Amino acid sequence: MALLEIKNLHVSVGDREILKGITLTLNGGEVHAIMGPNGTGKSTLSNVIAGREGYTVTQGEVLLDGKDVFAMAADERARAGIFLAFQYPVEIPGVSTSSFLKTAINAKRRAEGHKEIDAMEFLKLVKAKTKELGMADDMIKRPLNVGFSGGEKKRAEVLQMTLLEPRVAILDETDSGLDIDALKVVSDGVNALRSKDRAFLVITHYQRLLDYIVPDHVHVLVNGRIAVSGGKELALELEAEGYAKYQGAAA
Amino acid sequence: MKPAAGLMEHPFGADYARRTPAPADAMLAAFRDQARSVFEPQGLPGPKNEAWRFTPLRALAKVPFIPAAAADDVDVTAVPAPVAVLPGAARLVLVNGVYRADLSDKIEGVEISTASDRSLLGHIATMASVPMAALNASFMGAVLSLKVTKAATTPVHLISVAAAGSQPVAFHPRLLINIAPGAALTLVETHCGLPGQATLANPVTEIRLGEGAQLKRYVQVAEQSDSFHLAATGIALAKDSRFEGFHTGLGGALVRQEIAAVMHGTGAHLELHGAYALDGHSHHDFTTSIDHHVPGCSSNQVFKGVVGGESRGVYQGRIHVARDAQKTDARQLHKALFLERGPQIDCKPELEIYADDVQCAHGAATGEIDADHLFFLAARGIDPATARMLLVEAFLADATERISEETVRAAFTRDIQGWLSRRSLKAAA
Numbered sequence: 255m256a257l258l259e260i261k262n263l264h265v266s267v268g269d270r271e272i273l274k275g276i277t278l279t280l281n282g283g284e285v286h287a288i289m290g291p292n293g294t295g296k297s298t299l300s301n302v303i304a305g306r307e308g309y310t311v312t313q314g315e316v317l318l319d320g321k322d323v324f325a326m327a328a329d330e331r332a333r334a335g336i337f338l339a340f341q342y343p344v345e346i347p348g349v350s351t352s353s354f355l356k357t358a359i360n361a362k363r364r365a366e367g368h369k370e371i372d373a374m375e376f377l378k379l380v381k382a383k384t385k386e387l388g389m390a391d392d393m394i395k396r397p398l399n400v401g402f403s404g405g406e407k408k409r410a411e412v413l414q415m416t417l418l419e420p421r422v423a424i425l426d427e428t429d430s431g432l433d434i435d436a437l438k439v440v441s442d443g444v445n446a447l448r449s450k451d452r453a454f455l456v457i458t459h460y461q462r463l464l465d466y467i468v469p470d471h472v473h474v475l476v477n478g479r480i481a482v483s484g485g486k487e488l489a490l491e492l493e494a495e496g497y498a499k500y501q502g503a504a505a
Numbered sequence: 506m507k508p509a510a511g512l513m514e515h516p517f518g519a520d521y522a523r524r525t526p527a528p529a530d531a532m533l534a535a536f537r538d539q540a541r542s543v544f545e546p547q548g549l550p551g552p553k554n555e556a557w558r559f560t561p562l563r564a565l566a567k568v569p570f571i572p573a574a575a576a577d578d579v580d581v582t583a584v585p586a587p588v589a590v591l592p593g594a595a596r597l598v599l600v601n602g603v604y605r606a607d608l609s610d611k612i613e614g615v616e617i618s619t620a621s622d623r624s625l626l627g628h629i630a631t632m633a634s635v636p637m638a639a640l641n642a643s644f645m646g647a648v649l650s651l652k653v654t655k656a657a658t659t660p661v662h663l664i665s666v667a668a669a670g671s672q673p674v675a676f677h678p679r680l681l682i683n684i685a686p687g688a689a690l691t692l693v694e695t696h697c698g699l700p701g702q703a704t705l706a707n708p709v710t711e712i713r714l715g716e717g718a719q720l721k722r723y724v725q726v727a728e729q730s731d732s733f734h735l736a737a738t739g740i741a742l743a744k745d746s747r748f749e750g751f752h753t754g755l756g757g758a759l760v761r762q763e764i765a766a767v768m769h770g771t772g773a774h775l776e777l778h779g780a781y782a783l784d785g786h787s788h789h790d791f792t793t794s795i796d797h798h799v800p801g802c803s804s805n806q807v808f809k810g811v812v813g814g815e816s817r818g819v820y821q822g823r824i825h826v827a828r829d830a831q832k833t834d835a836r837q838l839h840k841a842l843f844l845e846r847g848p849q850i851d852c853k854p855e856l857e858i859y860a861d862d863v864q865c866a867h868g869a870a871t872g873e874i875d876a877d878h879l880f881f882l883a884a885r886g887i888d889p890a891t892a893r894m895l896l897v898e899a900f901l902a903d904a905t906e907r908i909s910e911e912t913v914r915a916a917f918t919r920d921i922q923g924w925l926s927r928r929s930l931k932a933a934a
């Protein structure tokens with residue numbers, strides 16, 4: 255069975271239809287990249303899958319392991335294994351990164367019937383992972399994302415993904431704001447998680463990321479529809495030629 | 506006795522006075538008589554009194570209180586179990602305002618007396634402008650004087666227990682705290698009550714900080730949901746003295762914590778912060794007044810509140826900077842978070858600044874829990890109740906983090922967490 259199936263998904267905000275029939279199947283082990291011009295609905299797609307309010311699904315469905323995602327609240331989806339690395343992670347003053355991480359890890363553990371992580375184990379785990387991601391040690395003592403630089407916020411998102419070990423990870427422009435070295439570190443983090451029972455949906459504007467995280471499929475989202483799908487060479491072609499020829503076709 | 510025209514009827518009339526035991530000491534008796542001559546014509550403050558506009562006493566005035574000393578059916582033999590033991594602190598227990606040596610510890614470095622410190626009594630909490638000080642003085646029962654002449658090493662935990670018998674009771678204790686020049690004290694106060702008939706605690710505290718003295722005073726008010734607490738504190742700060750205060754309000758039918766500080770000496774510094782969490786029909790009022798009389802003093806206030814149910818939170822903050830008080834630094838912030846629609850917040854900052862070379866800042870804001878924050882936490886698998894709890898705690902932490910004593914900060918934070926978890930259980934039921 256496919257890990258995640260998006261079938262003929264139509265989504266509106268108010269009166270305006272933003273997604274106009276998206277169909278996409280992610281199997282275990284696959285990496286799918288989504289590219290496309292600004293404002294075509296990439297973040298809308300990720301938000302709807304993750305369960306953000308304010309969108310109306312007018313048609314279609316999304317299934318995780320065959321189960322209706324829209325029947326679950328956002329937190330249930332996350333515990334079931336959907337992870338969204340936000341394009342713009344929010345700053346939450348007063349909530350320390352470490353207590354947030356611990357709460358999130360324990361929420362998942364409890365849902366899976368495991369006991370809560372003990373303090374020592376938690377510290378060891380987080381320390382190892384922050385090191386791998388090239389994050390400063392004291393970062394987790396700071397309030398979540400508050401005053402983090404753009405790149406630090408993105409690393410923090412990848413740290414959360416690493417700790418929560420999702421089944422389907424959606425990375426919404428996780429590469430934007432990262433310097434060249436960070437891009438490599440973060441990509442290594444993602445690649446380390448690639449496995450046959452996990453799938454990735456990687457949203458990006460830059461072909462460069464796909465040199466590091468090599469996708470199995472590339473889709474071009476234009477105007478709320480997938481205009482074309484192909485292999486990794488499609489990204490190279492887009493880099494060279496832009497979206498012009500698909501924008502005409504999709505309009 | 507009938508109240509004068511236009512005054513609200515209240516239980517603190519002639520009969521109440523008759524049932525209040527006379528003080529042993531002639532000086533106290535004279536003080537009380539003088540107070541009654543102030544209190545009687547003005548009565549309880551009504552809605553026309555600007556300082557009491559947001560905190561109506563109508564419901565309180567209808568409760569048939571008797572003086573706690575006149576209730577012969579009150580029996581308290583132990584400190585109520587929910588009052589946390591503060592590690593390393595010496596306990597000082599008051600029941601209905603009366604010092605109970607049998608429930609209290611010996612305290613090293615602090616002189617405790619049930620006689621009044623005359624250099625303080627009536628000098629710092631002024632009856633004319635603070636009606637609750639006039640009410641207290643009119644029916645003043647027990648007096649407790651604390652005097653510290655060096656740096657006291659043991660923190661004092663004052664536990665004030667309100668307990669009624671078959672009738673609602675009121676009590677009017679006076680606490681006089683004298684910190685000698687260069688001396689220091691940490692004082693924690695817990696004001697709580699036993700379930701039963703309603704109680705009214707009307708404590709007045711007068712504090713004098715000598716030159717270079719330091720007081721940390723942490724007050725938690727957690728009255729029973731049908732009970733009342735109308736407190737007034739006056740603080741006089743001498744040169745280079747330092748006061749750190751923190752007040753929590755976690756319930757009661759109606760609570761007002763009024764704090765007035767006067768800077769008398771250059772270099773004095775005051776930190777005054779608070780947090781409140783209200784639910785049901787609770788009403789909580791923080792009223793502060795900071796007088797910068799002399800140059801070169803600073804004051805900083807951060808008050809944060811969380812309101813649910815049909816509760817009402819009030820913050821009134823007056824800052825007065827006299828013409829000569831140049832180089833004053835005075836800051837004030839009040840923020841409230843609505844847990845749902847229904848509660849009410851009234852915030853009234855009053856800045857009266859007559860000096861020109863000063864730094865004064867005030868801020869006020871109300872809002873709800875940020876939906877983006879909630880979604881972010883949900884997207885990491887955190888259920889809504891836990892997410893709200895994390896966010897509310899974080900909101901209040903901005904105030905509680907200012908408690909410099911770690912054990913107290915931990916204890917007060919635990920109390921707030923307890924309040925939050927009881928509340929979310931209630932919401933889930």
Ligand SMILES: Nc1ncnc2c1ncn2[C@@H]1O[C@H](COP(=O)(O)OP(=O)(O)OP(=O)(O)O)[C@@H](O)[C@H]1O
Binds near residue numbers: 290299
């Ligand atoms: N909550 C909302 N209210 C109103 N309009 C919205 C909302 N969410 C998305 N939109 C609109 O939907 C369109 C698609 O937005 P979306 O954020 O999904 O684009 P995107 O493909 O992620 O763009 P970018 O590459 O710039 O990140 C935009 O025109 C946007 O303004």
Ligand SMILES: [Mg+2]
Binds near residue numbers: 296298341
């Ligand atoms: Mg986007």
